[in-house]
Amino acid sequence: MQQRRILDEVTINRELLRGNLATPKWWLPTVLGLLVVVIFGFTLMGIMFNRGLGVTGLSRPVYWGLFITTFVFWVGISHAGIMISAILRLTQAEWRRPVTRAAELLTVFSLLTALFFPLIHAGRPWRIFYWITPFDFARGIFPNARSPLIWDPFAIGTYLTGSTLFLYVALLPDLGVLRDRTTGWKHSFYTVASLGWRGNPRQWRLQTVAGILLSALMLPIFVSVHSIVSWDFAVTPSVEGWHSTIFAPYFVIGAVHSGVSAVVTMMALMRWLWGWDNYIRPEHFDALARLLIVVALGWMGFTFAELIFGVYSLEAPERALREMQMFTWPWNLLFIIFFLTAFAIPVPLWFFKRVRNNIALMFWTSILVNIGMWLERFLIIVPGLSRKQPFVFTWDTYQVSPLEWGLLLWSFAWVLMLMLLFSKFFPLIPLFETKESQVFTTDVTIGRVTIPAVVRELD
Amino acid sequence: MVTAAERVSSHKWGMAVDVDRCTGCQACVMACQTENNIPLSTEDIYRQKRTFAWIRIERYWYGDFPNVKARFIPIMCQHCENAPCEPVCPVFATYHNTEGMNVQIYNRCVGTRYCGAGCPYNVRFFNYWEPVWPSTLRNQLNPDVTIRSRGIMEKCSFCVQRIRRGVREAAQEDRDLVDGEIQTACTDACPTNALVFGDFNDDNSRVSIMSHDDRKYTHLDSLNTEPNVVYLAQIDATGGAIGEHE
């Protein structure tokens, strides 16, 4: 399998800066189209602020619904960046290189999106400062540190800060390249942004050390963020379906599952939109799919344990909850769709090398996974609240309102629009990583075969 | 600043509910509605599954046909000593005061609804809409009770306005409170005296006596919430108490 092509640096610069130094024809109409959806979404938020949360479908026992589901979903997607960049960087996986930037970007933008949801889902969003800022505002009280809802803003805030730094540090060498190839205001912009990057050995050393340090520092944050999100649910003893010890690692591995899938989706889009066939190659999809198989199997094991322990206690409300989740219309349909899309369809397909190397198929299976993972969160949150305790008198359910669907749509348009805007000003595939990869890989001949080889540093 | 000495209160308010006496007449529900300015649960609101009832009568059937009987359980905020709703509030809008009550501070509430999700008894109510009353009902609103705007949580307060007034009046007259002097709206209205309000710290109060009854139970013991509302189990006409709920 010899896919790698030797590219010289001029070609790399030309091809990867294609979207920055010129504007592709499709770019402006797409961004404008997305902008319409985004404005529509903000209008919906305005309506919600104006009229109250009554415009959603939330009910009495089901106080949390689509917004929290979507929040968890986007926080989950955000795990892509660190999984790809930090973990694969620390484990020296060579194939990560073209994907890192896009994955980190996905982290930052999906976190920005995720943050919206708990805030707009609050009853009085204009007062959230009391909630998310550690300051007593002359009210005599600080926020309640015991509340998982306080842990959330701290965890996500730290994660967002760290990811942004991580993204920026990795962007510096490329900004230097852009600075040297632009004129006018753009030149001034890149000059400031590149922080005087010249590419001398000292700067490279600092940049590499910063990257590795940030990777290592981000790892605990990466694990903690979704654990804390999961504890929003798990620490509540009242809700039978939530109070499970497995939630933290279960959510984290589920997040990696959906996040890496989202990266696959993005890679396919990048390859198609900018024609970067030389950089995003089937072998990258192959490697990601292998990673996904491992992650998905692990995640399925956790799901299995979660369900087993759900019925293990033989308690009536827990059974009622599982019955609703799996066997009651329309939840049973959702459950089947969830199981098929998140696991049963994509994972067996990924076992075939032909599927792993087929970009269209990888694109669609990765989308399926994220449909399933969204449903998974929905199926955890809503039935849990609907069948909270044995007081059957108050059992009730929840109908998602069109406005909530509209905001779900908004979140996707918002992330895509931010991505496209970013792609106009910054390269989506890291130039320096690509060049480094060119020098770090070579071919060796053993007997009659030639195999690709990589250079590993000896300590 | 509240000093440590002031924090220690002599009262521990609570309620005892004799399920055996409850006829399910809903008088308490109406009384509570009127006393506490609770938004109207119109048909629309009902369809949205967002009805308000700080106290509600849950009705359960038991027995086999044709000997089917109804059992009524009045459920209001249980004012748990170990409340699942309290630690989860990010802004301390709900907390436990020194008199055994679980208090909701409307001004602090930002409406995350975490307390509502965390409450096992489902007795916390969220104002999805700005509450409106028809003009004919405007003048009957209780001036002692805040009207809650949209976006915040509310729940049974044990008619804290009545408690405060009772305590204040007793202090003005320089005497001790008499058991039964302070009544909540629901206990006032209960025709069968199924609902009894009082001070658990007073060993001779009716609630204290009732809480030592053999029939006493509390809801959802397994959650360790330690409610300040105790229930006395129903006695079946055929003899013997019917076990606690579930």
Added chain:
Amino acid sequence: MSTSSLITDGHDDRPSNIDATAKFAGEGRTVASSGLKLFMWILAAAAALGIVGIIVRFIDDGGREEWGYYAATLAFMLTMFGGAPMIAIAPTIAKANWARPAARIGSLASIATAITALLLIPLMFKLPALTEFSDVLGDDVRRRSIWFDSPIYAPHFWNPLILATLAVVGLAMAYVMAIPDFAAIRDHGTGWKQRWARNLARGFHGRPQQWEWLMMRIGITGALYFAMLLYVNFTFSIDLAVSLVPGWKDAIFPFYHTLGSFQAGLSFTILGIWAARRWGGVSKYVGHEQMWSLGKLLLATTLLWFYFFYSSFIVFWYGRSQADSSTIELLVSGPYVYLFAAVFLFAFIAPWWVMIWNKVRDSVWGPPIAAVLVLFGLFMDRVRIYVASWSATPDDLELATTGILEKMPPTQWPDVFDVFIMAGLPALGLLGILLATRLVPVISLWEIQQSRLITKPVRYLRTRVLLVGKPD
């Protein structure tokens, strides 16, 4: 700019393949040293004491709580010996070359797993049936278990069987991975070993087709082993611990148990390498590279240990329902609080503190220190869990309505026979492994040779680097 022009040949000081063959398959390694012999005799004596301990336990015929230490010892053996073969599999799947010399030590642990499976059978006679409480609660009432409506002795039947299957798969894997080495011994060795190897090598001559056959079987047995290990840990930990304690509902626990298995398996392999270097004279073949990589993994699993533990702890602690509180009290803050403190110190704090230093991980003495700490900590952890679970006897329960451990059982102290069991049974496992190393080279010969083929020390500009081929 072409890449290859930057790379020039580097100095290669690794022993050649011919040297390796002579060392591991030839004359050099036939006689066991007197020290090793003595050590094996000590192990045998300890094992005999362990057997005595089991017999005494049986004659004693005490309550369920007296079998806690036996259950804990078996759990520890499963943890350590069951996890070690993963070191032979996981890096193969991840195409990591560094692990190759360590694969043999890991895979041989399956011999001890087979012994564990045998030792599990007596314990099954003490495991209560699923209908344990039917006297009190009525015939159709069962205790909580993952077997739901299966026959009432389902856990008794399946647990030893599953563990035996794990051992068989592990042994098959160890054997398949040893075939090329048997072939080498057949071609270069002498005496009884050569005769044994001739039979065991099954006509392996290294034809491409044979290698393909071999690799396929390694892949299959490896994947199967991994799946079985998860499954064994799942059933074992629930049947022999969780389901014995009313109110203990802990979905993360099987994974915590499995993670402990990886942690202990890594520690076992690290110690194995260290011992092989110290007394086996293989310091040219294993050393820094393996310690450095295994050390990183050990650090990662140690951190994960804390994460998994904390995931369940915070949910119980914050939830504080009756079941939550009693579970925490039984396992953490109650009768075994000092044991828990020891676990926390030895399985997490101490190895973490040792292993965060690059210098320590990069040495041959650092990781073994952490490994010893981890193994001790995990043994204490298994004692904490299993002794506590087995001491929660039915007399203490008020299971009828709540499923909550109402009365905390007292601390169960080990007697001298428990000590015999705890020392003797792992010694028996270790003895089995050491006996196997008399025939099979302790370092995988063919893996060393293969890794020599696809790696090459070179110079990149002025830096010494390793060129690693990545065949499909």
